[in-house]
Amino acid sequence: MYSYKIGISAQEHDAFVTNHSQANLLQSSAWAKIKDNWANERIGFYQDSQLVATASILIKPLPLGFSMLYIPRGPIMDYSQPDLVRFVLTSLKSFAKKKRALFVKFDPLLFLKQGLVGQESPDQAETLAAIDSLSKAGAVWVGRTQLLDETIQPRFQANIYREDFSLEQLSKSTRQAIRTARNKGIEIQFGQTELLDDFSKLMKKTEARKSISLRGKDYYQKLLATYPDQSYITLSSLNLEERLKELEKQVDKLEKEAQKFTDKTKPGKIENNRQESKRLAEEISFLEEKIQAGAKKVPLAASLVLEYGGTSENIYAGMDEDYRRYQPAIITWYETAQHAFERQARWQNMGGIENNLDGGLYHFKSKFNPRIEEFVGEFNLPTSPLYYLSNLAYSLRKKLRSKH
Missing domain, CATH: 3.40.630.30 (Gcn5-related N-acetyltransferase (GNAT))
Structure with missing residues (x-):
């Protein structure tokens, strides 16, 4: 049997997240202290008293007493369990209504694709199944957005x-x-x-x-x-100053080398000496200018x-x-x-x-x-009859901000 609790401790939340395969900085309890222009709440989801999912939720006040909820790179849970997914989303919807939220936005740590640079890889079947489960539970998938600034968090990242x-x-x-x-x-x-x-x-x-x-x-x-x-x-x-001294030593070495050139010296060697001397002179001039300016x-x-x-x-x-x-x-x-x-x-x-x-x-x-890594991207969970109008306004505002 599933249940949920609003306001779980930071210790309980972090202990669960840090031991989960979806562990990420944005779902750390401390991240809410960074985003302190938003309110924050942590919710734990339990199965027979055992914690099986968590969400650190950022809450943004909106005009007229409304709000928007955002779960960055969460919730943290096993998305292969449709019953759990359905319960978590139903619970989030109930919580959101208490906060007069127009919708809940979340972008879980799920990858559509993942591979080394230049490596072709198919869509991950488990992520496609998660999209289906989330959609059946009432979430609206924003889809494979094309631009970097179309989503709050990047949908593609380079991860070593x-x-x-x-x-x-x-x-x-x-x-x-x-x-x-x-x-x-x-x-x-x-x-x-x-x-x-x-x-x-x-x-x-x-x-x-x-x-x-x-x-x-x-x-x-x-x-x-x-x-x-x-x-x-x-x-x-x-x-x-140390770099300048090193360059001056290199110049001295090149000058001594050039003094030994004769008619029998290969033209290529003479040209290399000339080009290297020119390069060093340019860098020395650059450094002297910076040092004279006080650097x-x-x-x-x-x-x-x-x-x-x-x-x-x-x-x-x-x-x-x-x-x-x-x-x-x-x-x-x-x-x-x-x-x-x-x-x-x-x-x-x-x-x-x-x-x-x-x-x-x-x-x-x-x-x-x-x-x-290509993330699945954002989902919206509508929680108000005003959702579609508010989401349109949100999307327009984001497009306008991205142009400035």
Whole structure:
């Protein structure tokens, strides 16, 4: 016999979620503290007094006393049990009506497809069956949306799994980029609030470069404070003065080599010397300009990671475009994932990518041998006669916001 309880403890909820195959950060009880502009409630669903499903629900107030309920990457349950699915949705509908909710939106951690980059895979039969069960229980599937910003959470993501990740498993060009970054003197640090100022500055530079609006230092501080033992910042930096000294040594070596050239020296060797000298001169000029402007040890790129239940999420990442020649993003993302697996994560999620698998996010994240995961996407559970009108207004508002 099924029953449900409103207001289960954070401890009971998290114990269930972290031991479930669908464990994810957005269903952690602490995530509601991050989204504190929404109200929150946790519901537990029981079979003969045993917890078999949970949902951490975000509640958004709407005009005229109405509300909207959202369950990010949940509910957490066995979707292969139609009776359980039906009971959970019926219970959510009852709860939603008490909150005067127009509808409940949820996007469960179910994959339609999952495979390595370039790997063709069929739709997962169990997910298609779950869509059928949810539909029969009254949920409306939004379907296979085409654009990245059509859903609250990305419907496609690039996720690195421990067993697929090592330097040897990366492409030759990616390995070379990592070696080049190291050879140029890029340093990697892992930390928390002591790296926050540099991280925030890099995020501001990223906002300016992409003409987008992200978050501020206070928000990043909140993430670290909410997950104090389950978070870290990866920061790559470069000591400009040390790099300059190294380049001057290389120039001296090239000059001494050129002095030994004779009429018998191969033209190719002379040309390589000339081209390398030119490259070094350009970089030296760049560094001298930055040093004269007061730069010494500069942050190049960074990422902020949150962990939960053996999972690892790369939440935000930024870079200083001025230092693109050092390719800091590649080594930063590589070291971020490596650190996640050293901390015993099962996977390290690099976040959303374009739904058509062709764009800047997809091509960059594909460098790290991730699995490309297509989520089932969003469902709406109507709970009011005003659902269809309100959902139309919601969809129009989301389209308008995505254009700005």
